[in-house]
Amino acid sequence: MFIKLHRNAEELIRLSGGRATVGRIRILSILLAEQQAITHREIEQRLPQTLQLDRVTLYRALEWLAGKNLIHKVTSDDRVWRYHANRELHSHQQHAHFKCTRCAQVICLSDLPIERSWPLPIGYRFQEIELTVKGLCADCS
Amino acid sequence: MFIKLHRNAEELIRLSGGRATVGRIRILSILLAEQQAITHREIEQRLPQTLQLDRVTLYRALEWLAGKNLIHKVTSDDRVWRYHANRELHSHQQHAHFKCTRCAQVICLSDLPIERSWPLPIGYRFQEIELTVKGLCADCS
DNA sequence: AAATAAACGCAATAACGTTGCAATGATTTT
DNA sequence: AAAATCATTGCAACGTTATTGCGTTTATTT
Numbered sequence: 001m002f003i004k005l006h007r008n009a010e011e012l013i014r015l016s017g018g019r020a021t022v023g024r025i026r027i028l029s030i031l032l033a034e035q036q037a038i039t040h041r042e043i044e045q046r047l048p049q050t051l052q053l054d055r056v057t058l059y060r061a062l063e064w065l066a067g068k069n070l071i072h073k074v075t076s077d078d079r080v081w082r083y084h085a086n087r088e089l090h091s092h093q094q095h096a097h098f099k100c101t102r103c104a105q106v107i108c109l110s111d112l113p114i115e116r117s118w119p120l121p122i123g124y125r126f127q128e129i130e131l132t133v134k135g136l137c138a139d140c141s
Numbered sequence: 142m143f144i145k146l147h148r149n150a151e152e153l154i155r156l157s158g159g160r161a162t163v164g165r166i167r168i169l170s171i172l173l174a175e176q177q178a179i180t181h182r183e184i185e186q187r188l189p190q191t192l193q194l195d196r197v198t199l200y201r202a203l204e205w206l207a208g209k210n211l212i213h214k215v216t217s218d219d220r221v222w223r224y225h226a227n228r229e230l231h232s233h234q235q236h237a238h239f240k241c242t243r244c245a246q247v248i249c250l251s252d253l254p255i256e257r258s259w260p261l262p263i264g265y266r267f268q269e270i271e272l273t274v275k276g277l278c279a280d281c282s
Numbered sequence: 283a284a285a286t287a288a289a290c291g292c293a294a295t296a297a298c299g300t301t302g303c304a305a306t307g308a309t310t311t312t
Numbered sequence: 313a314a315a316a317t318c319a320t321t322g323c324a325a326c327g328t329t330a331t332t333g334c335g336t337t338t339a340t341t342t
Binding site for chain 2 (some may be wrong): 037046075076077079096101109119120121122123124125126127128129130131132133134135136137138
Binding site for chain 4 (some may be wrong): 180183196220
């Protein structure tokens with residue numbers, strides 16, 4: 001199972017025209033294996049002892065992956081970025097996020113059941129919507 | 142005009158059961174005079190030379206005002222809090238925010254034309270929605 | 283005017299993220 | 313297969329925003 005993810009990650013990276021380094025592959029594997037959006041720190045903790053990356057390297061790898069649209073960053077009110085692999089469903093489509101106000105878990109919700117644009121004042125131009133629903137997750141409620 | 146805001150601010154603070162200090166009054170006046178949500182730094186810059194507050198004091202005053210529901214904090218993807226006075230319209234109602242991707246200006250949009258709750262996975266409990274529309278403001282587009 | 287407790291200012295600290303630069307290593311070229 | 317090349321990495325230092333502790337000041341009450 002994990003090997004499959006690993007190969008999958010490597011291929012995705014190569015197809016994006018970047019170097020398939022151990023770190024990038026591992027990071028993308030971790031994100032592909034994860035249901036929820038996780039922080040820089042959480043990714044660090046999931047790295048095996050045998051492959052501890054420098055904080056900066058991790059930041060840069062994440063930035064690169066996001067630039068290649070293999071993952072996306074999620075804003076949060078705790079001023080910490082969370083990262084999530086782009087499933088096909090999400091890659092070309094906007095979607096909402098859910099954040100548990102107790103355990104801070106973040107998951108992606110399915111696509112937006114609202115209009116893709118939004119009524120704005122005159123002269124304003126719409127680009128995108130960022131929507132986070134807050135509440136309690138199944139474990140915390 | 143400004144004096145009116147000043148008195149208004151002072152009254153709001155007293156009604157909330159707090160000490161009407163020069164700093165708090167001034168800060169709330171500034172926020173009441175502002176159309177958009179502004180940052181800690183921007184508030185600092187709008188303070189008169191004759192009343193420069195310590196950064197920490199400003200943070201604490203803002204926190205206090207938010208706790209009393211006189212203002213509210215707005216999350217943003219640049220990891221900077223923005224603050225906005227609670228008009229009656231907004232105080233008891235959720236609303237969306239707009240952020241210009243070029244000049245970083247943030248304004249409050251009118252109340253949400255979407256359902257107040259949101260379809261969540263089984264076991265999850267809804268609390269609130271946080272919605273930011275991004276695009277270009279009238280000046281930047 | 284004195285008492286009191288809330289607010290303030292200063293200094294230090296925390297957390298997250300970024301930048302510059304020399305060293306390493308994945309790919310390509312020979 | 314070895315050398316060349318340039319993207320990527322690791323380290324150290326730095327930047328920004330925000331928070332905490334504590335002694336001092338000040339708005340309000342007595």
